[in-house]
Amino acid sequence: MGKQKLEAAFADVLARNEKAFVPYIMAGDGGLAETEKKLRFLESCGATAIELGIPFSDPVADGPTIQAAGLRAFKQGTTVKKVLDHLKAHPRQVPIILMTYFNPIFAFGMEKFADSCVEAGVAGLIIPDLPLEEEEIIAGELKKRGLALIRLAAITSPKDRLKEIAARSEGFLYAVTVTGTTGSRTSFHDNIEAYLAYLSEISPVPVLAGFGVSKPEHVRHLTNYCAGVVAGSKIIELFRQDDTEAIRELIASAKQTMADQKL
Ligand SMILES: O=P(O)(O)OC[C@@H](O)[C@@H](O)c1c[nH]c2ccccc12
Secondary structure, three states: OHHHHHHHHHHHHHHOOOOEEEEEEEOOOOOHHHHHHHHHHHHHOOOOOEEEEOOOOOOOOOOHHHHHHHHHHHHOOOOHHHHHHHHHHOOOOOOEEEEOOHHHHHHHOHHHHHHHHHHOOOOEEEOOOOOHHHOHHHHHHHHOOOOEEOOEEOOOOOHHHHHHHHHHOOOOEEEEOOOOOOOOOOOOOOOHHHHHHHHHHHOOOOEEEEOOOOOHHHHHHHOOOOOEEEEOHHHHHHHHOOOHHHHHHHHHHHHHHHHHHHO
């Protein structure tokens, strides 16, 4: 089942005393054949799982880099069905987490979408505009099919809400590091360390920090307080520059962390 595949991937990383790195790319950006090459490359770099975005017309949580990637994906005629059909036709070891807003799921049909995710070998989902209060509309459909629903924690959330998010979390808990949209940054919220340390203490699943991660030093710093990171905008930018070495180095920095700490 998808959730178990994700849990096994994280258990492997932690057993190797490493930190997790989950890159994000937009499906269909440059066409799905290009997406396949990127997915295979990211897997070869040792990505713990890969977050695959489905383009949407109103990506409210996304900054300019991912908005532009979504527009390029639309220009290639990317649809939910084409992405799911592609994943089904290209099975792989690395767990795939679909990142999509709720509207494309609703338009596709929730049960049909959940069934198609299972057939496509999807491990889990991130639905950023589905708050805890509304998740029951689809959480049951995903749970009975063994698909992980990854919850997002906001740095501005009060502790009782963070506790509720952690208690429901599956696969990993996505700790958003800033107030605002996705996009490479040079700094994070002031009390990011305390926030990540608190979540790591209360969460039954690994906590990953995401939003703005763009340098190896970000990875090394943030993973002192949590189990890993998610990075999307920087990965997309580096692919656009064809700087695959920098992508490999960024992902590898999650593996060096524990070695650094051993010193
Ligand atoms: O791009 P960044 O700043 O590295 O942040 C990760 C982000 O790309 C990815 O997790 C994501 C893409 N779109 C989202 C929408 C909401 C939450 C998360 C996301």
